Amino acid sequence: MRIVDDRAGLRSARAELHDVAVVMTMGALHEGHATLLRQARAEAKSVLLTIFVNPLQFGPNEDFDRYPRTMEADLELARAEGVDLVFAPTREVMYPNGEPAVRVEPGPLGEVLEGASRPGFFHGVLTVVNKLFQLTRPDRAYFGEKDYQQLTLIRAMARDFDLPIDVRGVPTVREADGLALSSRNRYLAPAERQAALVLSRALRATADAGSIEAGLAEFAAVPEVKLDYLVLADPMLGPAPEHGPARALTAAWVGGTRLIDNLGVQL
Numbered sequence: 001m002r003i004v005d006d007r008a009g010l011r012s013a014r015a016e017l018h019d020v021a022v023v024m025t026m027g028a029l030h031e032g033h034a035t036l037l038r039q040a041r042a043e044a045k046s047v048l049l050t051i052f053v054n055p056l057q058f059g060p061n062e063d064f065d066r067y068p069r070t071m072e073a074d075l076e077l078a079r080a081e082g083v084d085l086v087f088a089p090t091r092e093v094m095y096p097n098g099e100p101a102v103r104v105e106p107g108p109l110g111e112v113l114e115g116a117s118r119p120g121f122f123h124g125v126l127t128v129v130n131k132l133f134q135l136t137r138p139d140r141a142y143f144g145e146k147d148y149q150q151l152t153l154i155r156a157m158a159r160d161f162d163l164p165i166d167v168r169g170v171p172t173v174r175e176a177d178g179l180a181l182s183s184r185n186r187y188l189a190p191a192e193r194q195a196a197l198v199l200s201r202a203l204r205a206t207a208d209a210g211s212i213e214a215g216l217a218e219f220a221a222v223p224e225v226k227l228d229y230l231v232l233a234d235p236m237l238g239p240a241p242e243h244g245p246a247r248a249l250t251a252a253w254v255g256g257t258r259l260i261d262n263l264g265v266q267l
Protein backbone atom coordinates (compact mmCIF):
# COMPACT_ATOMS: atom_id res chain seq x y z
CA MET A 1 0.00 0.00 0.00
CA ARG A 2 1.37 3.41 -0.97
CA ILE A 3 0.58 6.51 1.01
CA VAL A 4 0.91 9.93 -0.59
CA ASP A 5 0.10 13.38 0.74
CA ASP A 6 0.78 15.73 -2.15
CA ARG A 7 -0.32 16.25 -5.74
CA ALA A 8 2.92 15.14 -7.40
CA GLY A 9 2.99 11.92 -5.37
CA LEU A 10 -0.65 11.24 -6.18
CA ARG A 11 -0.13 11.92 -9.89
CA SER A 12 2.73 9.46 -10.24
CA ALA A 13 1.16 6.74 -8.06
CA ARG A 14 -2.21 7.12 -9.81
CA ALA A 15 -0.55 6.74 -13.23
CA GLU A 16 0.38 3.17 -12.36
CA LEU A 17 -3.20 2.14 -11.48
CA HIS A 18 -5.96 0.90 -13.79
CA ASP A 19 -9.66 0.38 -13.21
CA VAL A 20 -9.70 2.54 -10.09
CA ALA A 21 -12.38 2.62 -7.41
CA VAL A 22 -12.22 5.47 -4.93
CA VAL A 23 -13.56 5.60 -1.37
CA MET A 24 -13.54 9.14 0.05
CA THR A 25 -13.48 9.57 3.80
CA MET A 26 -12.67 11.98 6.60
CA GLY A 27 -10.82 9.19 8.43
CA ALA A 28 -11.90 7.80 11.82
CA LEU A 29 -12.63 4.69 9.82
CA HIS A 30 -15.07 2.07 11.08
CA GLU A 31 -16.83 -1.04 9.78
CA GLY A 32 -19.03 1.11 7.52
CA HIS A 33 -15.93 2.37 5.70
CA ALA A 34 -14.49 -1.17 5.67
CA THR A 35 -17.66 -2.29 3.87
CA LEU A 36 -17.18 0.42 1.22
CA LEU A 37 -13.56 -0.67 0.76
CA ARG A 38 -14.55 -4.34 0.51
CA GLN A 39 -17.11 -3.61 -2.18
CA ALA A 40 -14.57 -1.49 -4.05
CA ARG A 41 -11.97 -4.26 -3.69
CA ALA A 42 -14.43 -6.84 -5.08
CA GLU A 43 -15.40 -4.74 -8.10
CA ALA A 44 -12.24 -2.92 -9.22
CA LYS A 45 -8.61 -3.73 -9.91
CA SER A 46 -7.29 -0.84 -7.84
CA VAL A 47 -8.66 0.75 -4.67
CA LEU A 48 -7.80 4.33 -3.77
CA LEU A 49 -8.74 5.71 -0.36
CA THR A 50 -8.78 9.41 0.42
CA ILE A 51 -8.57 10.70 3.98
CA PHE A 52 -9.18 14.40 4.48
CA VAL A 53 -11.15 16.25 7.15
CA ASN A 54 -12.60 18.92 4.90
CA PRO A 55 -12.86 22.26 6.73
CA LEU A 56 -15.20 23.60 4.04
CA GLN A 57 -18.07 21.40 5.16
CA PHE A 58 -17.99 22.36 8.83
CA GLY A 59 -19.92 25.39 10.10
CA PRO A 60 -18.22 27.85 12.49
CA ASN A 61 -19.83 26.20 15.54
CA GLU A 62 -19.43 22.62 14.39
CA ASP A 63 -16.98 19.90 15.40
CA PHE A 64 -14.07 20.43 12.95
CA ASP A 65 -11.48 20.79 15.73
CA ARG A 66 -12.67 17.83 17.75
CA TYR A 67 -13.48 15.57 14.78
CA PRO A 68 -11.63 12.29 15.54
CA ARG A 69 -8.27 11.94 13.78
CA THR A 70 -6.97 8.37 13.94
CA MET A 71 -4.49 8.13 11.07
CA GLU A 72 -2.48 5.15 12.35
CA ALA A 73 -5.57 3.00 12.91
CA ASP A 74 -7.04 4.18 9.59
CA LEU A 75 -3.94 3.07 7.69
CA GLU A 76 -4.03 -0.28 9.47
CA LEU A 77 -7.65 -0.80 8.42
CA ALA A 78 -6.83 0.28 4.86
CA ARG A 79 -3.96 -2.19 4.70
CA ALA A 80 -6.18 -5.00 6.01
CA GLU A 81 -8.80 -4.21 3.34
CA GLY A 82 -6.28 -4.36 0.50
CA VAL A 83 -6.19 -0.66 -0.40
CA ASP A 84 -3.57 0.08 -3.07
CA LEU A 85 -3.14 3.80 -2.60
CA VAL A 86 -4.01 6.26 0.16
CA PHE A 87 -4.19 9.98 -0.55
CA ALA A 88 -4.11 11.88 2.74
CA PRO A 89 -3.45 15.53 1.89
CA THR A 90 -3.03 18.42 4.29
CA ARG A 91 -5.32 21.42 4.17
CA GLU A 92 -2.57 23.37 2.36
CA VAL A 93 -2.31 20.70 -0.34
CA MET A 94 -6.06 20.64 -0.91
CA TYR A 95 -6.57 24.40 -0.68
CA PRO A 96 -3.21 25.96 -1.61
CA ASN A 97 -4.82 29.36 -2.23
CA GLY A 98 -6.87 29.34 0.95
CA GLU A 99 -10.60 28.68 0.93
CA PRO A 100 -11.78 28.45 -2.67
CA ALA A 101 -13.93 31.33 -3.89
CA VAL A 102 -15.55 29.12 -6.54
CA ARG A 103 -17.70 26.34 -5.09
CA VAL A 104 -20.10 23.75 -6.41
CA GLU A 105 -23.69 24.98 -6.09
CA PRO A 106 -25.82 22.03 -4.98
CA GLY A 107 -29.12 23.58 -6.10
CA PRO A 108 -32.45 23.28 -4.24
CA LEU A 109 -31.74 19.78 -2.86
CA GLY A 110 -28.75 21.26 -1.06
CA GLU A 111 -30.98 23.66 0.89
CA VAL A 112 -33.30 21.16 2.58
CA LEU A 113 -32.85 18.63 5.43
CA GLU A 114 -29.08 18.61 6.18
CA GLY A 115 -28.62 21.70 4.03
CA ALA A 116 -31.28 23.62 6.01
CA SER A 117 -29.67 22.73 9.36
CA ARG A 118 -26.09 23.12 8.15
CA PRO A 119 -25.91 26.11 5.78
CA GLY A 120 -23.10 25.71 3.23
CA PHE A 121 -22.57 22.06 4.15
CA PHE A 122 -23.28 20.60 0.71
CA HIS A 123 -21.36 23.41 -1.04
CA GLY A 124 -18.37 22.25 1.01
CA VAL A 125 -19.00 18.53 0.44
CA LEU A 126 -19.55 18.79 -3.32
CA THR A 127 -16.60 21.15 -3.76
CA VAL A 128 -14.17 18.76 -2.07
CA VAL A 129 -15.67 15.67 -3.73
CA ASN A 130 -15.38 17.37 -7.11
CA LYS A 131 -11.74 18.29 -6.39
CA LEU A 132 -10.99 14.75 -5.23
CA PHE A 133 -12.64 13.36 -8.37
CA GLN A 134 -10.39 15.60 -10.51
CA LEU A 135 -7.28 14.62 -8.55
CA THR A 136 -7.91 10.87 -8.33
CA ARG A 137 -9.75 10.35 -11.66
CA PRO A 138 -11.56 7.18 -10.57
CA ASP A 139 -13.71 4.93 -12.73
CA ARG A 140 -16.01 4.23 -9.81
CA ALA A 141 -16.73 5.82 -6.46
CA TYR A 142 -18.40 4.28 -3.41
CA PHE A 143 -20.39 6.26 -0.86
CA GLY A 144 -22.47 5.06 2.09
CA GLU A 145 -26.26 5.30 2.07
CA LYS A 146 -25.91 6.48 5.67
CA ASP A 147 -25.35 9.96 4.18
CA TYR A 148 -28.26 9.53 1.82
CA GLN A 149 -28.72 13.17 0.84
CA GLN A 150 -24.97 13.47 0.23
CA LEU A 151 -25.05 10.36 -1.98
CA THR A 152 -28.04 11.73 -3.91
CA LEU A 153 -26.29 15.07 -4.48
CA ILE A 154 -22.99 13.46 -5.53
CA ARG A 155 -24.91 11.38 -8.08
CA ALA A 156 -26.62 14.55 -9.33
CA MET A 157 -23.27 16.36 -9.59
CA ALA A 158 -21.72 13.46 -11.56
CA ARG A 159 -24.71 13.55 -13.92
CA ASP A 160 -24.97 17.33 -14.27
CA PHE A 161 -21.20 17.86 -14.69
CA ASP A 162 -20.77 14.88 -17.08
CA LEU A 163 -18.24 13.26 -14.79
CA PRO A 164 -17.29 9.85 -16.24
CA ILE A 165 -17.61 8.18 -12.85
CA ASP A 166 -19.97 5.44 -11.76
CA VAL A 167 -21.23 6.53 -8.32
CA ARG A 168 -22.34 3.55 -6.23
CA GLY A 169 -24.26 3.58 -2.95
CA VAL A 170 -23.55 1.00 -0.27
CA PRO A 171 -26.13 0.08 2.42
CA THR A 172 -25.68 1.42 5.94
CA VAL A 173 -23.88 -0.81 8.42
CA ARG A 174 -25.58 -1.03 11.83
CA GLU A 175 -24.69 -2.29 15.27
CA ALA A 176 -26.70 -5.33 16.38
CA ASP A 177 -29.11 -3.01 18.25
CA GLY A 178 -29.77 -0.85 15.17
CA LEU A 179 -27.45 2.12 15.71
CA ALA A 180 -26.04 3.21 12.34
CA LEU A 181 -22.25 3.29 12.37
CA SER A 182 -20.81 6.81 12.35
CA SER A 183 -17.47 8.31 13.24
CA ARG A 184 -19.42 10.64 15.54
CA ASN A 185 -20.73 7.72 17.65
CA ARG A 186 -17.38 7.99 19.46
CA TYR A 187 -18.63 11.19 21.07
CA LEU A 188 -21.54 9.41 22.79
CA ALA A 189 -21.43 8.64 26.53
CA PRO A 190 -23.00 5.24 27.39
CA ALA A 191 -26.39 6.72 28.33
CA GLU A 192 -26.37 8.84 25.16
CA ARG A 193 -25.55 5.83 23.05
CA GLN A 194 -28.63 4.10 24.51
CA ALA A 195 -30.79 7.17 23.84
CA ALA A 196 -29.44 7.37 20.27
CA LEU A 197 -31.20 4.11 19.42
CA VAL A 198 -34.37 6.18 19.05
CA LEU A 199 -33.24 7.28 15.57
CA SER A 200 -33.26 3.78 14.07
CA ARG A 201 -36.37 2.88 16.10
CA ALA A 202 -38.26 5.89 14.76
CA LEU A 203 -37.25 5.08 11.18
CA ARG A 204 -38.38 1.48 11.58
CA ALA A 205 -41.71 2.62 13.11
CA THR A 206 -42.16 5.09 10.23
CA ALA A 207 -41.42 2.35 7.70
CA ASP A 208 -43.82 -0.09 9.36
CA ALA A 209 -46.67 2.41 9.71
CA GLY A 210 -46.05 4.17 6.38
CA SER A 211 -46.25 7.57 8.08
CA ILE A 212 -44.02 9.67 10.31
CA GLU A 213 -46.57 9.83 13.17
CA ALA A 214 -45.35 6.52 14.61
CA GLY A 215 -41.75 7.72 14.36
CA LEU A 216 -42.56 11.01 16.05
CA ALA A 217 -44.13 9.07 18.93
CA GLU A 218 -40.83 7.20 19.37
CA PHE A 219 -38.96 10.51 19.61
CA ALA A 220 -41.55 11.92 22.03
CA ALA A 221 -40.79 9.00 24.38
CA VAL A 222 -37.10 10.01 24.58
CA PRO A 223 -37.26 13.75 25.40
CA GLU A 224 -33.51 14.05 26.02
CA VAL A 225 -33.00 13.53 22.28
CA LYS A 226 -33.81 16.72 20.35
CA LEU A 227 -35.37 15.91 17.01
CA ASP A 228 -34.23 18.08 14.10
CA TYR A 229 -36.30 16.41 11.38
CA LEU A 230 -38.08 13.18 10.51
CA VAL A 231 -39.46 13.07 6.98
CA LEU A 232 -40.68 10.72 4.31
CA ALA A 233 -39.52 11.49 0.77
CA ASP A 234 -39.30 9.77 -2.56
CA PRO A 235 -35.97 8.03 -3.30
CA MET A 236 -34.68 11.17 -5.09
CA LEU A 237 -35.73 13.22 -2.02
CA GLY A 238 -38.71 14.86 -3.71
CA PRO A 239 -42.22 14.73 -2.15
CA ALA A 240 -43.18 11.30 -0.79
CA PRO A 241 -45.31 9.25 -3.18
CA GLU A 242 -48.71 7.80 -2.18
CA HIS A 243 -47.44 4.31 -2.96
CA GLY A 244 -44.15 2.72 -3.87
CA PRO A 245 -40.52 3.10 -2.84
CA ALA A 246 -39.69 5.97 -0.50
CA ARG A 247 -37.06 7.01 2.03
CA ALA A 248 -37.45 7.94 5.69
CA LEU A 249 -34.75 10.33 6.93
CA THR A 250 -34.02 11.74 10.35
CA ALA A 251 -31.54 13.93 12.23
CA ALA A 252 -31.41 14.55 15.96
CA TRP A 253 -29.20 15.91 18.72
CA VAL A 254 -28.11 13.44 21.37
CA GLY A 255 -26.41 15.66 23.95
CA GLY A 256 -23.82 17.64 21.98
CA THR A 257 -23.73 15.18 19.10
CA ARG A 258 -25.81 15.52 15.97
CA LEU A 259 -26.66 12.17 14.37
CA ILE A 260 -28.41 11.28 11.10
CA ASP A 261 -29.94 8.08 9.79
CA ASN A 262 -32.31 6.92 7.03
CA LEU A 263 -34.12 3.84 5.81
CA GLY A 264 -35.69 2.59 2.60
CA VAL A 265 -39.49 2.39 2.91
CA GLN A 266 -42.20 0.78 0.83
CA LEU A 267 -45.37 2.91 0.98
Ligand code: PAF
Pocket (backbone or CB within 6 Å): 024, 025, 026, 052, 054, 057, 125, 128, 129, 147, 150
Ligand atom coordinates in the same frame (compact mmCIF):
# COMPACT_ATOMS: atom_id res chain seq x y z
O1 PAF B 1 -18.94 11.42 3.90
C1 PAF B 1 -17.84 11.96 4.18
O2 PAF B 1 -17.04 11.43 4.96
C2 PAF B 1 -17.50 13.32 3.59
O3 PAF B 1 -18.62 14.12 3.49
C3 PAF B 1 -16.77 13.21 2.25
C4 PAF B 1 -17.65 12.59 1.18
C5 PAF B 1 -15.48 12.41 2.42
C6 PAF B 1 -16.37 14.62 1.77
O4 PAF B 1 -15.53 15.26 2.67
